[in-house]
Amino acid sequence: MVNFNGSLLQGEQYLNHENRGLRYGDSLFESFRAINGKLIFWEDHYLRLMASMRILRMEIPMDFTMENLEDKVLETISGNDLMNGPARVRFTVFRNNGGLYLPTTNDISYIIEAKAWNQPFFILNEETYEVELYKDFYVNPDMLSNLKTNNKVLHVVGSIYADENGYDNCLLVNNQKQVVEALNGNLFVVKGNQIKTPPLEHGCLNGILRKKLIEILKKDADINLVEEAVSPFELQKADELWVTNSVIGIQPITKYRKKSYENKVAKSVLGKLNALARLS
The missing domain is CATH 3.20.10.10 (D-amino Acid Aminotransferase, subunit A, domain 2)
Structure with a gap:
């Protein structure tokens, strides 16, 4: 189950061949941990995402507050039954369809994914690397x-x-x-x-x-x-x-x-x- 623009979807088609992330890599993402419904270093990830969107001239929606997006991430974690354990979250933002290299809009959409992770805290892998x-x-x-x-x-x-x-x-x-x-x-x-x-x-x-x-x-x-x-x-x-x-x-x-x-x-x-x- 993923969160597309604030709605939890399961199996529905929500992207197409005109997606600018697919066509041009016109997209940003953040990957981070969540433990028992707590987002690890969330403020830092949020601020980096906002700064990166500004650099790429993406339009930041009015509801892209840190609190609102945290709620959307938590809804996604809950929708995947991961509130009581460690999870890996990916938050992807991409410019909306339209145009060639020059976009017809700077408006964006987003996808939130959450999957189970194997450790609640950072551990040291001492195997051969x-x-x-x-x-x-x-x-x-x-x-x-x-x-x-x-x-x-x-x-x-x-x-x-x-x-x-x-x-x-x-x-x-x-x-x-x-x-x-x-x-x-x-x-x-x-x-x-x-x-x-x-x-x-x-x-x-x-x-x-x-x-x-x-x-x-x-x-x-x-x-x-x-x-x-x-x-x-x-x-x-x-x-x-x-x-x-x-x-x-x-x-x-x-x-x-x-x-x-x-x-x-x-x-x-x-x-x-x-x-x-x-x-x-």
Whole structure:
């Protein structure tokens, strides 16, 4: 059961071949967790969605308040019998039908989906997790790359490459050969007491978990958090590498080429992340 423009639908046709998200990727989305009817980091996801809609010149409806959309998300979760457990939510916004590249309207529609998730809180997956650089195509270092749009062809073909070659994930680079992010999240590099993450101007996603981890790490007097360029050479010098997003939390990388990594710092940060999630 999905929520289309405020109405719960089950099996009805509500999209067609003229959908601009399908035709042009003219669409944005937010993915986040819900636990027992509580939306994790909802305010941050809402504000990012509103800012992204403004950048793409989408018309924001008058009823797109944080409270009203939260109610619509909760209706969707309830309609899928997921109020008493963990759920994964996807909120998609797309410009309405009409036009070619130039739309005939900037009005939007939205879809909310909710599916059961396997863990109520962020946990650390300590199983083998191997990555490789994906260099067939590059991330553009601009503001559009910071947005969570439906233009994810790079991430799709990168995921196919990873699957065909037995990797769990790939790291993406921009056209300046700087490491930007993983296929499904932001990247953090731990070396001694320094933790580095690529800056937004290099083209990484403006991730909500990235933002929250930066907040946590900057409060730790024993950690030097920097937003700086990450070169491929640095990866094999690091003590730890993490992939982060709003659904998995922190995923430690265990192997890149001949280098194996620890996860001690990731473990220490995870408790603080779950505490912050409970307060959100």
